[in-house]
Amino acid sequence: MSALLDVQDLTVDIPVSDGELHPVRGISFSIERGETLCLVGESGCGKSLTSLAIMGLLPKRAQRTARVLRIGDLDISSASSREMAHIRGNSMAMIFQEPMTSLNPAYTIGNQLEEALIRHRRVSRAKAQERAVYLLEKVGITGAAGRLRQYPHQLSGGLRQRVMIAMALMCGPELIIADEPTTALDVTIQAQILLLLADLQREFHMGMLLITHDLGVVARVADRVAVMYAGQIVEQGTAAEVFERPLHPYTRGLMACIPIPGKTVRGGRLGSIPGLVPSLIGDMHGCAFRDRCAHATSACASYEAMRDQGDGRAYRCVMTPEETMAASMREQAA
Amino acid sequence: MSVILETRDVSCVFRVSGGFMAKKRSLHAVNGVSITVEKGSVLGLVGESGCGKSTMAKMLLGLQAPTGGAVLFDGEPLGDMDRLARARRVQPIFQDPYSSLNPRKSIEDIVTLPLRVHKVGGPADWSARAAEMMDLVGLSRRYLTSYPSQLSGGQRQRVAIARALAMKPEVVICDEPTSALDVSVQSQILNLLMDLRQELGLTYVLISHDLAVVEHIASRVAVMYLGRIVEEKDTETLFGNPQHPYTRALLASVLTPEPGKGVPDAQLGAAFPNPLAPPPGCMFHPRCVKAMPHCSTTPPQPVPSGDGHVECHLYAPARKNVA
């Protein structure tokens, strides 16, 4: 049974005034039905552009190449813009970070929900309305029929995000791409929305690509994790594998930065990663993390390959698993 | 330990128009808050959107006059101090490093603004002090001639810290100082803030929605909900044994990076309170799993708990209920 979403060697290049920008450099991953893959990284790592590249929503100047870019049986890499418009919202749907700017303030909720279905399937407005009410109730909005006539500004942030989720589900997509869906929400609402997404995913047997910078969200929600840095995936595996035994120095560095109540020594120094992300313009070769890595050697300047540990576990570092675990011990002792 | 900052039943009510012809309504952004902050400590003020913590920050800085109650600095009302005296005692660090620095000013201008406004020394002193401040926050002196647009978010936040500390204030109000930064930069800034507090004997009021950070740095925590403090005590006790149902829900909702634990269900329901029309009685009762009949009619009074207080009928002395 082939994967729902298959991405191999996805690359995005954007010409800019100083040269050529390479925000996404050879990303490969796959998502099965019913599985959640979290793409995690800090700002500038290329995770949002990856999702836009898959959806075909990149700016005109950007150039996308991929060896394989497939959802279900559809080959996206060579799809025309009209075919992509048909696929978007239909087989794949996206949920954005800011529900206020993704919902059109000039139209009612009902209007926007119904339009999402009517544009893709030839159904009557009455049928579309039925489905809208059904989905609003599914996402936990009470008084759904009345809500159809409301405008986005009449709802709170959490409710708007639920409406966004309902809108994404209108055509019954197979894959949901959620780009920082809870970052703009309060802590308590965030938990509710994530629970909701997990429930819906199970019920409708969808795959989910969740993009976030929040490691807490990743740990609790992801089946599998891909850590991105400077346009590349530097580590991937199941959530348990990546969090309990991180093999890449960047992953370990990130985890050391976060205080965990009950685990980190209160008032103690938090770990940090010195330096800044390197420039993504122009020729790039070797490990992009070497300038900030405590274990860098001269070999890092020419090493870039992924080390495949089997079963989807892989990391991009010149150190062997034994060397990197030893390095991890040294970091913890420091 | 002396109390350096205190608020006595402070309130801030805004008049908000209901629409074209509608009557003006009152928004109780802060509704009778009394807190004390001891010198050298860190008070964490936590709560979600609409709880009033930003308005509290503005009142503590003297940028917003309270409509009731008072903010006291070493016993002296903030409202009675002239702006320069106030500025020497309390300074802010804001959340957004992109809007807290004037894009048209050089870093040196930004960092020395307090010195120039307070007329401390002359131009030669200002340059020397600017260089000192850059060293203090770990930024190269070469950045003094740059502009904010040339710096990264973390570097800008360091500049904001340097500016806040230029006049050696006693209290620093940190309003979500690391929320807009990447994880790896957050820890650097938090480490810096902790080091500076030790070095300079500062007192912090840390406003944050990130409970893990608050637990790590703060010595006391106050939880706000719709303008009132619902629970306030030392950090260890509050995190170890949260009493107020809202505090419990809040702490339960925190997603720590520990795999396999799944997403917690705090059972709060989808209802979201409208600050313009707060629920009667206890404002939290519509979302409370432990709500009792009289919670919807009588507002709870603060009850001593540990070394602080909690405002919930579950702990009111007349009733023997244990949560």
Add this chain to the structure above:
Amino acid sequence: MADAIVAGSALDPARALGPSPTSRFFRRARGHTSIMFGGGVLLVIVLTALFAPLLAPHDPYAQDLFKRLLPPFWMDGSVPEHVLGTDNLGRDYLSRIIYGARVSLLIGVCTAVISGVIGTALGVTAGYFGGRVDIVITFIITTRLSMPIVLVALAIVALVGGSLHAVVLVLGLLLWDRYAVVMRSATQQARSMDYVSAARAIGCPTWRIVLSEIMPNVINNLIIIATFEVAHAILLEASLSFLGLGVQPPAPSWGLMIAEGKEFLLFDPWVIAIPGVALSILVLAVNMLGDGVRDISAPENRS
């Protein structure tokens, strides 16, 4: 400090810094056609006006009734010493055009300064203080907007008598509305930024915040509006002069020249065409410059 920046490493500021905002502005300016073209043409016109006594071949007031309505060089019957021909009083047209540039530019700039000062003062005050002050000033702006300026200008000038000073004053006192509206919203935006809160927390007095923190950030908007209003003022002066209520003859104003030439429209259309074209070129250049400045300063407002 454990987290301090090490010189020479990837963290060294000398490597990490991008260009400063000023150098970025000028670099973009050089590459932008509107600015280069508009700015270039405007510069030529300004220099022409400045050096008019050196450039004009004849005295613009000198009449010669024997040489009336000589055509310009591209038509038959032209005379080499009058490249653009002569008007109906035998005055050299080229010299009148050159001196006319002075009038147009003078009026444009002076009006822009007067209305700019009034509009900016009102707009910034309304934007910064908000509340009742804003309500009052907005009322004043709305009142002004509901006035038909051309009619009011005509009425005032008719009462006071037409002259250069009258035109400048009248236009300056009437054309400040766009400045006020734009500066008000620009100030409101700047006011909501945290650096203003920081300045207040530092104890900065209000005048200093407005002049030192807010003004540098709204000055771009001011420049853009100023360029468009200069063009507006120039055209209005031309209209007023055309109606006989602006600059009085025998002064060389392009508007006046158009008025004086209207009788000859059928047989000697160049009498109107030449000052008309000159006016269009000036206004176009000013507008292009304003467009260009707005284009290149827009991305800068985003961080």
